[in-house]
Amino acid sequence: MHTIVCLKVVPKSEEVTIDEETKTLDRSKARSEINPPDMNAVEMALKLKERHGGTVSLLAMGPPLFEPYLRLGLAMGADQAFLMSDRAFGGADTLATSFVLAEGIRAIGSFDLVLCGDESSDGATGQVPPGIAEWLGLPQVTYVRRIDVSDGSLRAHRELGAGSEVVEADLPSVVSVKHDVNEPRFMDTGRWDWAMNEAPVQIWSAADLEIDVEKAGVPGSPTAVAGVSVAKGADRRREFLSGSPEEIAAQLADKIRAWVKP
Amino acid sequence: MNESPYSPEEASGMWVYLEHRDGKLEGVSLELLGRSRELARETGESLTALLLGERVEPLAEEAIAAGADRVLVAEHALLGPYTTEPFTKVVAGLIAEQHPNTLLLGATTNGRDLAGRLAVRLRTGLTADCTDLRIDPQSGLLLGEVTGFGHGILATIECPVARPQMATVRPGVFPRPVADPAHSGEVERVDVTLSASDQPVRVVKQTSRRAFDVTQSERLVIGGRGMEGDFALLRRLAKAVHADVGATRVAVDQGWAREDRMIGQTGSVTRPKLAIICGASGAMQFTVGVKDSETIIAINSDPEAPIFEVADYCVAEDAFQVIPPLIEALRREPVEEKS
Numbered sequence: 001m002h003t004i005v006c007l008k009v010v011p012k013s014e015e016v017t018i019d020e021e022t023k024t025l026d027r028s029k030a031r032s033e034i035n036p037p038d039m040n041a042v043e044m045a046l047k048l049k050e051r052h053g054g055t056v057s058l059l060a061m062g063p064p065l066f067e068p069y070l071r072l073g074l075a076m077g078a079d080q081a082f083l084m085s086d087r088a089f090g091g092a093d094t095l096a097t098s099f100v101l102a103e104g105i106r107a108i109g110s111f112d113l114v115l116c117g118d119e120s121s122d123g124a125t126g127q128v129p130p131g132i133a134e135w136l137g138l139p140q141v142t143y144v145r146r147i148d149v150s151d152g153s154l155r156a157h158r159e160l161g162a163g164s165e166v167v168e169a170d171l172p173s174v175v176s177v178k179h180d181v182n183e184p185r186f187m188d189t190g191r192w193d194w195a196m197n198e199a200p201v202q203i204w205s206a207a208d209l210e211i212d213v214e215k216a217g218v219p220g221s222p223t224a225v226a227g228v229s230v231a232k233g234a235d236r237r238r239e240f241l242s243g244s245p246e247e248i249a250a251q252l253a254d255k256i257r258a259w260v261k262p
Numbered sequence: 263m264n265e266s267p268y269s270p271e272e273a274s275g276m277w278v279y280l281e282h283r284d285g286k287l288e289g290v291s292l293e294l295l296g297r298s299r300e301l302a303r304e305t306g307e308s309l310t311a312l313l314l315g316e317r318v319e320p321l322a323e324e325a326i327a328a329g330a331d332r333v334l335v336a337e338h339a340l341l342g343p344y345t346t347e348p349f350t351k352v353v354a355g356l357i358a359e360q361h362p363n364t365l366l367l368g369a370t371t372n373g374r375d376l377a378g379r380l381a382v383r384l385r386t387g388l389t390a391d392c393t394d395l396r397i398d399p400q401s402g403l404l405l406g407e408v409t410g411f412g413h414g415i416l417a418t419i420e421c422p423v424a425r426p427q428m429a430t431v432r433p434g435v436f437p438r439p440v441a442d443p444a445h446s447g448e449v450e451r452v453d454v455t456l457s458a459s460d461q462p463v464r465v466v467k468q469t470s471r472r473a474f475d476v477t478q479s480e481r482l483v484i485g486g487r488g489m490e491g492d493f494a495l496l497r498r499l500a501k502a503v504h505a506d507v508g509a510t511r512v513a514v515d516q517g518w519a520r521e522d523r524m525i526g527q528t529g530s531v532t533r534p535k536l537a538i539i540c541g542a543s544g545a546m547q548f549t550v551g552v553k554d555s556e557t558i559i560a561i562n563s564d565p566e567a568p569i570f571e572v573a574d575y576c577v578a579e580d581a582f583q584v585i586p587p588l589i590e591a592l593r594r595e596p597v598e599e600k601s
C-alpha cells in the first residue's frame with residue numbers, strides 16, 4: 001500500500017505579528033512548523049503502513065528551506081519525500097496550489113491513498129484536499145476521524161457538524177484528516193541520521209515536471225487580495241476588576257444580575 | 263491561467279446553495295438568502311436558490327419567503343444523503359448552463375466539501391469562511407472579508423475574472439431574514455441524470471444528533487484552552503446564569519465540547535446579550551465569533567491576554583479561583599430566568 005501525505009509548512013500562528021506600518025502580517029519572526037492536522041495525517045499514514053505494509057511518501061510545496069521539515073517526517077517513519085519548489089508556484093491560491101500538488105502526486109506515480117490535514121492553520125480554507133481530488137479525478141472523503149483499508153477500498157468515519165457518518169469508497173481516494181484525531185509520534189532517533197542525511201528528498205521545479213506555469217502561482221490563481229485592514233477594536237469598557245477571587249466573584253455576580261433582569 | 267468556462271460579461275445572477283436537514287432549511291442557508299437579497303438589490307440581479315435532495319420541493323416555499331426569486335429544485339435518489347460527486351455534478355451542470363455571477367454556500371462541513379470540489383471543476387475562485395460580503399461599488403465585484411491569522415488583520419478577497427465568484431460563509435455571520443410570505447418566486451424543477459457510477463463514495467451509516475444552534479443563545483459561557491478540560495465547571499456556571507455553553511476551537515479539538523458549540527471563524531458567529539469567556543487567550547479567529555456581543559466578561563490568568571481588548575469587564579485571575587465563588591454568589595441570590 002502506497003500512501004502519499006501532503007504537508008504544508010506554516011508559521012507558528014502564535015508567533016506571527018502585525019507590521020503596524022504596512023498593516024500586513026509579519027511572519028519573519030515566526031518559527032515554522034508542519035501544519036498540525038498534517039501531522040495527524042502523517043500519523044494515520046504510518047499506522048496504515050504498520051498494519052498493511054507498504055510505503056509512505058511525503059509531498060509539500062514551498063521554497064527549498066522547507067526540506068528539513070520533510071526530513072522530520074522521514075524521521076517519524078515516512079520512506080521518501082518530494083518538494084515542489086519553484087518561484088513560479090509562489091503566491092498561489094487554493095486552485096493553483098491544489099493543481100501543483102496534484103501534478104506532484106501524478107509524478108510520484110502509482111498510489112492507493114492521498115492523505116491531507118483537513119485545513120491549514122494559516123489559510124484555514126480546507127479547500128486544498130477537495131481541489132487535489134478534483135484535479136486527479138478521484139473520490140474525496142473530507143473531515144475524517146478514522147480510516148480502515150481493506151481489499152482496495154476504504155471505510156472512513158466523517159465528522160459532521162451535527163453527528164457523524166461512515167462512508168465507503170474505492171482506492172485510490174483523497175482523504176482529509178481532522179486535527180487532533182491521533183497523537184503524532186515522536187521522531188525515531190534510530191532513523192535520525194538516515195532521515196537527515198541519506199533519505200531521498202526529491203526537489204521538483206516546474207520545468208522538471210513540465211508543469212504549465214500559467215496554471216500555477218499567481219497566474220493560476222483566480223482570487224486576489226483587494227485590500228487589507230486592521231480590524232477595528234470594538235468600543236469596550238475594558239474595566240479590570242480587582243480584589244480577592246471572592247470579591248471579584250461578588251462584583252461579577254452583581255453585574256450579571258443587573259444585565260439579565262428583564 | 264486557469265480558464266473559467268464563461269466570462270464576467272456572460273455572467274448574471276446571484277445563486278445560493280441551500281442545505282437542509284430533517285425537512286428544514288439550515289439556518290446558515292436562510293442567513294445567506296437574507297444577505298444575498300440585499301446584495302442582489304444593489305447589483306440589480308435576481309436571486310436563485312439551489313435545492314438538491316431526494317424529496318425537497320416543499321422547502322422551496324421557505325426559500326422564497328426568505329428572499330429567493332427562483333428556486334431550482336433537483337430531486338433524485340442519489341441526492342439523498344449528501345455525497346460529493348452527485349452534488350458537484352448537478353450544481354456544475356446548472357452553472358455551465360445558466361452562467362451565474364455569484365455562488366454562495368454555507369461553510370458547514372459538507373458546504374465546504376462541495377465548494378472546494380466545485381471551484382476546481384469550474385476553475386474559479388473561492389473565498390472561505392467570509393465574515394462579511396459586500397459589493398464593490400466601482401467594480402461591482404463581490405468582496406469577501408476574511409480574518410488573516412489570529413492577529414487582527416482583515417483581508418478583502420475578490421475574484422476579478424473567473425465566474426462564478428464563490429464564497430462560503432459561517433453560520434451566524436448574517437442575521438436570519440424575517441420570512442415574507444408575500445414575496446413571490448418561481449419553483450423550477452430541473453432534470454437530473456445520475457447513475458450509480460456518479461457516486462464513488464457511499465454513505466453506509468449516519469448518526470445524526472440534534473445540533474445545538476449556538477447562534478440563537480442570548481447568554482453564553484464560553485471556555486477555551488485555559489479550562490484544561492473542566493467544562494463541567496462551565497456548565498454549572500451556565501446553569502446559574504441561564505446561559506448556554508460555547509467553546510473555542512482548541513476546546514472542541516481537545517474533545518471538551520462538541521463541534522456544534524464551536525465559536526469563531528471555524529465555527530459559529532454569535533451575538534449574545536452576555537458572553538462570559540473563560541480561559542481563552544483571544545486569538546482573532548475566535549473573537550470574530552463573539553465581538554458583537556452586547557456585554558463581554560473575560561476571565562484569564564494572563565493580564566496581557568488579547569481577550570481583554572474586546573471585553574467590557576476583565577478578570578485577570580485564574581478561572582478556577584473565580585468561577586466557584588461566582589456560582590456560589592449567583593446561587594445565594596439567583597439570577598432571574600429569561601422572560
